Amino acid sequence: MRKVKTPRDASGMHKVKGLPTSHRDATSMRVPAHTARNLRHSHSLLGMRDINRMDLRAWEPGISRMLRGVERQRFGSANRFYNALETAQALLREVQKREQEAQAINEEMEATNEELQATNEEMEATNEELQATTEELRLASAYSRSLIEASLDTLVTIGPDGKITDVNAETEAATGRSRDELIGTDFSDYFTEPKKARAGYQQVFQEGSVRDYPLELRHRDGHVTPVLYNASVYRDEDGKVMGVFAAARDVTEQKRTEKKLQKLLDELKGSQAQLIQAGKMGAMGTMTAGIAHELNNPMMGILNFIQYALKHTSKDDRRYTVLKDAERETRRSSDIVQNLLTFSRMEQEDEEEYQKESCTEIFDRVFKLLSYRVKKENALVTRDTAKGTPKIWMKVNNIQQVVFNLINNALDSVEESKKKEIHVDIHRQGEFVQLTVADTGCGIPPENLRTIFDPFFTTKPTGQGTGLGLSISHSIAKSHGGEILCESEPGTGSKFKVLLPIERRKGATK
Numbered sequence: 001m002r003k004v005k006t007p008r009d010a011s012g013m014h015k016v017k018g019l020p021t022s023h024r025d026a027t028s029m030r031v032p033a034h035t036a037r038n039l040r041h042s043h044s045l046l047g048m049r050d051i052n053r054m055d056l057r058a059w060e061p062g063i064s065r066m067l068r069g070v071e072r073q074r075f076g077s078a079n080r081f082y083n084a085l086e087t088a089q090a091l092l093r094e095v096q097k098r099e100q101e102a103q104a105i106n107e108e109m110e111a112t113n114e115e116l117q118a119t120n121e122e123m124e125a126t127n128e129e130l131q132a133t134t135e136e137l138r139l140a141s142a143y144s145r146s147l148i149e150a151s152l153d154t155l156v157t158i159g160p161d162g163k164i165t166d167v168n169a170e171t172e173a174a175t176g177r178s179r180d181e182l183i184g185t186d187f188s189d190y191f192t193e194p195k196k197a198r199a200g201y202q203q204v205f206q207e208g209s210v211r212d213y214p215l216e217l218r219h220r221d222g223h224v225t226p227v228l229y230n231a232s233v234y235r236d237e238d239g240k241v242m243g244v245f246a247a248a249r250d251v252t253e254q255k256r257t258e259k260k261l262q263k264l265l266d267e268l269k270g271s272q273a274q275l276i277q278a279g280k281m282g283a284m285g286t287m288t289a290g291i292a293h294e295l296n297n298p299m300m301g302i303l304n305f306i307q308y309a310l311k312h313t314s315k316d317d318r319r320y321t322v323l324k325d326a327e328r329e330t331r332r333s334s335d336i337v338q339n340l341l342t343f344s345r346m347e348q349e350d351e352e353e354y355q356k357e358s359c360t361e362i363f364d365r366v367f368k369l370l371s372y373r374v375k376k377e378n379a380l381v382t383r384d385t386a387k388g389t390p391k392i393w394m395k396v397n398n399i400q401q402v403v404f405n406l407i408n409n410a411l412d413s414v415e416e417s418k419k420k421e422i423h424v425d426i427h428r429q430g431e432f433v434q435l436t437v438a439d440t441g442c443g444i445p446p447e448n449l450r451t452i453f454d455p456f457f458t459t460k461p462t463g464q465g466t467g468l469g470l471s472i473s474h475s476i477a478k479s480h481g482g483e484i485l486c487e488s489e490p491g492t493g494s495k496f497k498v499l500l501p502i503e504r505r506k507g508a509t510k
Contacts, residue, residue: 153249154217155167155171158244160241162188166183167179174219174248175190175219176221200231201231210229210231212229215229227251230248295337354395356393356394358391359433360389365400377411379420379421381421381422389428399480402472410441410494412441429499432500432502435500436498443490443492444488446490449486481505482500482501
């Protein structure tokens with residue numbers, strides 16, 4: 001341990017900063033090592049002692065250099081201070097300038113705020129006016145929309161380009177599409193005839209309006225609604241055409257009523273024609289019955305006389321051939337008279353009873369009766385009967401006469417044809433049995449198809465037909481609750497279809 005003095009006892013040491021040692025330490029001349037403060041103080045004392053022992057002359061150059069360095073540092077510090085001072089003054093001036101500019105801006109902003117406040121007051125007044133106007137427009141729009149939606153017709157507004165601009169709920173229902181789907185699309189796309197719809201649209205622009213323009217509106221699901229369109233142009237305040245306002249009225253019920261009326265009218269005409277025909281038939285029946293009765297007895301007498309003469313005339317006698325011709329023509333005349341009698345008794349056929357019979361058997365009987373003529377004409381007659389074809393209730397002789405007339409007419413038709421074929425087809429057709437007689441003959445002109453069932457109508461040469469065969473056949477089929485239909489093409493042939501009910505109809509006679 002080094003021996004040191006306390007700061008109080010050392011000369012000049014009172015100027016050295018530091019805390020003194022304790023009295024105990026000073027007495028023992030010991031420096032305590034356990035406190036950093038006493039260590040620093042002791043080091044300072046040792047340093048001062050060493051300095052007093054130094055030879056200062058050897059240190060003067062170094063000290064001079066240190067002093068000059070200290071001086072430079074002092075001047076540097078002073079320069080830096082004044083530079084900082086000048087910078088601070090410049091900043092102060094800049095701050096004062098900015099404060100002046102800010103003051104001016106604040107004054108301008110205050111003036112602007114006053115203007116904005118005035119403008120806001122004006123805008124508030126304008127907004128109140130706009131709100132009032134908007135409310136009026138909203139009420140007017142709601143009123144217009146309520147009027148449009150209250151219409152039972154489809155209402156559409158269309159722009160100059162043909163695009164839909166607005167629709168009502170009825171239009172949505174009629175097309176099966178929503179308002180959003182319809183707006184902006186071409187209005188003609190929703191009609192069965194788009195070209196016709198566009199033509200009506202152009203007519204509105206040309207004439208200003210169109211009334212009761214017939215169109216058909218197509219729904220999304222495919223069903224069609226007949227409508228009558230009424231449309232006119234609408235304009236702005238300057239009179240410029242803005243588009244077309246169109247209303248369509250559903251005329252489905254009207255069309256249905258028209259069809260019913262037309263059907264009733266057709267039925268009325270048919271009933272009237274039937275009454276006229278019945279009147280004619282009644283008058284004709286009375287007349288033919290009288291003529292037939294008047295001619296029947298002389299005819300039978302002539303036939304008896306001819307047969308008597310034939311019985312007593314030799315076959316080698318040239319008069320025999322003449323008598324045979326007279327017999328044949330007399331029999332033909334007698335058949336005509338019998339047809340007249342049958343025709344006149346069509347509504348009073350109580351003599352013959354209905355019975356179940358097969359149409360095939362009826363045909364076979366008729367074919368036997370006409371077999372001689374079939375061979376003579378060199379014609380081919382075929383028959384096809386479907387399996388399971390039932391028997392039907394009929395007056396056998398009457399139906400036999402119908403089949404006889406049809407096949408006989410077919411033979412007349414193929415007489416001049418290169419291809420002489422007659423085909424008979426018999427099959428079940430629902431509640432009916434259909435007997436069809438088809439030939440490859442000359443056919444019937446279209447203008448005669450409506451009159452072939454009229455009494456005394458015939459296209460055969462004079463003396464070869466009475467015009468009663470088809471009329472009688474038609475009446476027989478009707479009396480059985482059936483029908484006769486004819487299809488024919490000139491130069492190709494004819495086809496007669498006889499429909500006879502399987503069971504007896506309510507109006508059939510016993």
